Amino acid sequence: MTREEITQRVNAIIAEEFEVDESLLMPDANVKETLQLDSLNLVDLVALVQYNFQVTIPVQDLPKIQRFDDLYEYILVHQA
Amino acid sequence: MKRRVVITGMGIWSCLGTSLEAVRDALYQGRSGIIFSPERKKAGFRSALCADVPKADLKPYLDRNTRQLMPEEAQYAYMATRQALSQARLDQDYIDCHEVGLIYGNDSVAEATMTALDRFRQTGSTAACGGGAIFKSMNSTVTMNLACLFHLRGINLTASAACASGSQSIGLAWMLIRNGLQDCIVCGGAQEANMYSVAAFDGLMAFSTREDAPQRASRPFDRDRDGLVPGGGAATLVVESYEHAVRRGAPILAEIIGWGFSGNGDHISTPNISGPARSLELCFLNSGVSPHDIGYVNAHATSTRAGDGREAEAIHQVFGSYLVPVTSTKGQTGHEMWMAGASEAIYSILMMQNDFIAGSLNFDHPDEHTACVNVIPETTDTHFDMFLSNSFGFGGTNSTLIIGKVKK
Numbered sequence: 252m253t254r255e256e257i258t259q260r261v262n263a264i265i266a267e268e269f270e271v272d273e274s275l276l277m278p279d280a281n282v283k284e285t286l287q288l289d290s291l292n293l294v295d296l297v298a299l300v301q302y303n304f305q306v307t308i309p310v311q312d313l314p315k316i317q318r319f320d321d322l323y324e325y326i327l328v329h330q331a
Numbered sequence: 332m333k334r335r336v337v338i339t340g341m342g343i344w345s346c347l348g349t350s351l352e353a354v355r356d357a358l359y360q361g362r363s364g365i366i367f368s369p370e371r372k373k374a375g376f377r378s379a380l381c382a383d384v385p386k387a388d389l390k391p392y393l394d395r396n397t398r399q400l401m402p403e404e405a406q407y408a409y410m411a412t413r414q415a416l417s418q419a420r421l422d423q424d425y426i427d428c429h430e431v432g433l434i435y436g437n438d439s440v441a442e443a444t445m446t447a448l449d450r451f452r453q454t455g456s457t458a459a460c461g462g463g464a465i466f467k468s469m470n471s472t473v474t475m476n477l478a479c480l481f482h483l484r485g486i487n488l489t490a491s492a493a494c495a496s497g498s499q500s501i502g503l504a505w506m507l508i509r510n511g512l513q514d515c516i517v518c519g520g521a522q523e524a525n526m527y528s529v530a531a532f533d534g535l536m537a538f539s540t541r542e543d544a545p546q547r548a549s550r551p552f553d554r555d556r557d558g559l560v561p562g563g564g565a566a567t568l569v570v571e572s573y574e575h576a577v578r579r580g581a582p583i584l585a586e587i588i589g590w591g592f593s594g595n596g597d598h599i600s601t602p603n604i605s606g607p608a609r610s611l612e613l614c615f616l617n618s619g620v621s622p623h624d625i626g627y628v629n630a631h632a633t634s635t636r637a638g639d640g641r642e643a644e645a646i647h648q649v650f651g652s653y654l655v656p657v658t659s660t661k662g663q664t665g666h667e668m669w670m671a672g673a674s675e676a677i678y679s680i681l682m683m684q685n686d687f688i689a690g691s692l693n694f695d696h697p698d699e700h701t702a703c704v705n706v707i708p709e710t711t712d713t714h715f716d717m718f719l720s721n722s723f724g725f726g727g728t729n730s731t732l733i734i735g736k737v738k739k
Contacts, residue, residue: 294462
């Protein structure tokens with residue numbers, strides 16, 4: 252998938268799953284703050300990425316994903 | 332000194348309605364909550380009959396991240412508990428300043444467990460189960476969710492006793508309050524209504540196959556019964572000491588007079604007569620009342636050949652020549668299993684409050700085993716002050732409650 256396709260798909264999936272308006276999912280927005288994630292819900296995000304993109308995010312890589320842009324980039328680089 | 336134990340709040344989420352008023356009317360009118368499910372038939376069920384339990388929409392009350400921790404049965408229990416707390420006038424400020432306990436019956440989490448493990452097996456990643464999966468897939472999911480949502484800081488316990496779970500939760504609450512260990516306990520029972528929760532049960536060929544007449548399928552005590560119909564939902568009761576209720580100015584709906592219990596210690600699925608009979612006898616012993624004080628028996632009778640017959644004989648053994656009115660509300664609701672003991676206590680209290688006995692739906696003729704009890708086929712306007720409610724489960728777990736009007 253291209254980066255644009257990944258962005259669109261990630262945003263659509265997250266907006267539905269986390270019940271947030273897609274307009275809030277801006278590249279520079281903070282993922283945890285926007286989705287109000289605690290340690291449990293963070294696993295939901297990891298699960299979503301795993302299930303929909305077949306990309307595993309190891310726990311040591313989670314700090315690298317601060318903004319939505321980081322998430323798109325991570326999937327782009329690690330997709331099969 | 333033993334304390335009196337009363338019920339001050341009730342809440343219900345069932346195929347007969349999602350408010351006490353709707354359920355009262357459905358009971359009186361003899362309305363059935365049973366349907367044929369094309370989804371179950373397509374999936375391969377031998378019997379695609381089930382109760383039509385409305386989905387609960389918690390979005391107006393809880394955010395996504397909170398709901399993510401709650402399987403279907405916990406959602407039903409949340410809705411029922413909101414109603415019960417409201418009726419009991421037990422608001423959050425009071426709960427936050429006092430120790431309120433929680434004992435709830437639940438004995439499966441099939442769909443939540445299956446969904447999480449399917450994802451694990453598909454992906455090979457445990458994280459794919461999701462952050463809420465562990466909390467959704469434990470038997471205690473209802474109590475862990477309700478305790479956190481309503482800030483309940485007293486006893487926090489799940490009663491897993493098969494189809495006696497809901498009744499045992501009320502009995503345990505009665506015992507703790509009676510002995511002064513708790514003042515107030517939220518109790519009840521919840522049952523998931525999805526098809527995965529009963530697929531293996533269907534495999535035992537225990538369900539009615541009267542698919543051409545769903546509302547005639549569940550027929551407790553009837554000669555032509557051919558199996559049960561699975562149901563679901565949740566029922567919550569607020570139980571407290573009489574003094575505590577009076578001090579709070581709570582509406583006192585009924586009094587729990589006593590609880591009895593027993594184990595069959597016998598076959599895992601085939602019931603006997605002596606186990607249930609001992610449960611009734613212990614309940615009378617603990618209650619200090621006699622069979623003649625009972626105006627109505629809400630039977631466990633699920634519409635199975637063996638179960639209904641043996642319960643009838645146990646009731647007859649204990650009540651003797653006194654032909655107490657008996658019905659099973661499962662003719663209308665199907666078998667609400669883990670929820671049944673709690674929901675049937677509520678159904679019976681609604682009848683007691685409104686001076687009627689809901690007829691045992693689809694009871695047309697007794698057989699040689701059920702003819703010994705006085706099954707009431709049609710709704711009857713009648714007054715009674717005290718009833719007995721039976722709940723029996725797989726593994727031979729038996730629970731009996733006696734509940735009555737409150738004498739000031």
